[in-house]
Every structure is written in C-alpha cells, then in structure tokens.
Amino acid sequence: MTRADSASEEDDFAGPAQLGVPPGPVPFTGWSQEWQVTYTAFHADVYKKYLTVAYLQLGSDADAEEAVDATFDVLADKWGQMLRMDSLRGYAWTVLKRRILDQVRRRTRRGNWMEMAAFQTANVGPDDPFDLLTMRMAAFEEIRRLPERQRDVVALCHCLDYTTEEAADLMGVEAATVRSHLSQARRRLAARLGEDADDDTTNPGEKK
Known part of the structure; x- marks a missing residue:
C-alpha cells in the first residue's frame, strides 16, 4: 500500500x-x-x-x-x-x-450511505414502504447538508446504532460532545423538514 x-x-x-x-x-x-x-x-x-x-x-x-x-x-x-x-x-x-x-x-462518486440506509429502513415498518422511502430519502438528503461532526454522530448513532459512549470513543471526543451534536442535528433537521424537534438526547443504540 x-x-x-x-x-x-x-x-x-x-x-x-x-x-x-x-x-x-x-x-x-x-x-x-x-x-x-x-x-x-x-x-x-x-x-x-x-x-x-x-x-x-x-x-x-x-x-x-x-x-x-x-x-x-x-x-x-x-x-x-x-x-x-x-x-x-x-x-x-x-x-x-x-x-x-x-x-x-x-472513484469520482459520492458516498451512497444515505441511500443505502434509506432502503434498509424502508424494508421494515409500515404498510406503504414507498411512502416511508420517500420520507427517509428526504431526511437523508438533509443529513448530507449537516456540518461534518453532526453528520458523523447521526451516521454512527442512527445508522449504525452506536450508543453515545461508543460513538464518542470511536471519534475521540467526550460523550457530552456527541449528545450536543445529536441535539443540534435533530433541531436542524426538524426545522428543515417541518417537524417537531425531539429533545430526547438518547439514540437508537441506547434504546435497544
């Protein structure tokens, strides 16, 4: 190499x-x-x-x-x-x-992790996976526009189901920093998608 x-x-x-x-x-x-x-x-x-x-x-x-x-x-x-x-x-x-x-x-291409995550999410859940896929694609496109650190913690905590502590350890930051980035990302996404912000600072990996 x-x-x-x-x-x-x-x-x-x-x-x-x-x-x-x-x-x-x-x-x-x-x-x-x-x-x-x-x-x-x-x-x-x-x-x-x-x-x-x-x-x-x-x-x-x-x-x-x-x-x-x-x-x-x-x-x-x-x-x-x-x-x-x-x-x-x-x-x-x-x-x-x-x-x-x-x-x-x-490789002259953009990373496709958002699309992959959207399709994976659409494979489970409600009766109309097309509606869910459309919704998820819109959300993931907005995630692309987040600042890098916020995008990183969303990818780790929501796409890979890392706990806050696991994400913090991998990124070399404090758990409080990850929680702060998650909270900011959720507020940004809620504003852009016209949804109510969720003040819960836990993530899917901690709710399992």
Whole structure:
C-alpha cells in the first residue's frame, strides 16, 4: 500500500512506514515494545469499526478496505507522535475521514450511505414502504447538508446504532460532545423538514 495520496501535512514525521515497515497488528522492526503493544491494541479495537464506517459511506467492500488500510498506513507512520497527542483517537478519526474522502474522489462518486440506509429502513415498518422511502430519502438528503461532526454522530448513532459512549470513543471526543451534536442535528433537521424537534438526547443504540 503506497501513501502517495496522503495529505502533505501528514508526511512530516519519519516513522516506520516510511522505512518500509508494513502496517498491521504485528510487531514492527525497530519499534519499541510500547509502540508495538499500543498500536496492536488500537488496531484490534477499531479496525472492524472503521471498516463498517467506511463501507457505510462508500458502499463497497474493496473501497472500504482500501480507505481503512490507507488510514492505518498514516497511523503506523505517525504512531510515535500520536502517543504524545491529547486525543489519539480524535486524530485517527480525522485521518479516516480524509482517506474516505480521498477514496470518494478517486472513484469520482459520492458516498451512497444515505441511500443505502434509506432502503434498509424502508424494508421494515409500515404498510406503504414507498411512502416511508420517500420520507427517509428526504431526511437523508438533509443529513448530507449537516456540518461534518453532526453528520458523523447521526451516521454512527442512527445508522449504525452506536450508543453515545461508543460513538464518542470511536471519534475521540467526550460523550457530552456527541449528545450536543445529536441535539443540534435533530433541531436542524426538524426545522428543515417541518417537524417537531425531539429533545430526547438518547439514540437508537441506547434504546435497544
């Protein structure tokens, strides 16, 4: 996996990947034990979650895997520096979002996760799935227009059924921040769709 598409600001730290060490949940030649243990644990914790998020936005197993592998190319290359960051997970989430965007641009198409979620929702529920689909498509189109952080928490909490705490952990932010973004997103969507805003700050993942 090359790093030719990585953003220039991510190329200023000389790390193992630049020395030809492949990324992955295995010990790296030249890495300290701390680097190996922490990177392996992080990879094991988030890799499948990152794949799910990438697939939701790209609609392709191959594209999702390429985006996530490219993400870990960057993370492996900067791991030593990341261990000194205040929010390692927040930085990793930012890198993932950039790599997904890179993948969308390379494939010259928009992510189709909204359409996928709409059709999946329409497969269950009321007697008239066409009416539900129409309603959901309108809602998901409005979700596209939300600020990025609000769009992220809606995708995680409503499309993937993450709890507030799970979404916060994956994004590298506080649970209160996720709840705030959800509340703001719901108010924006209610105003745009002409509906009453729901003040309930829980999400589907917490109501199961």
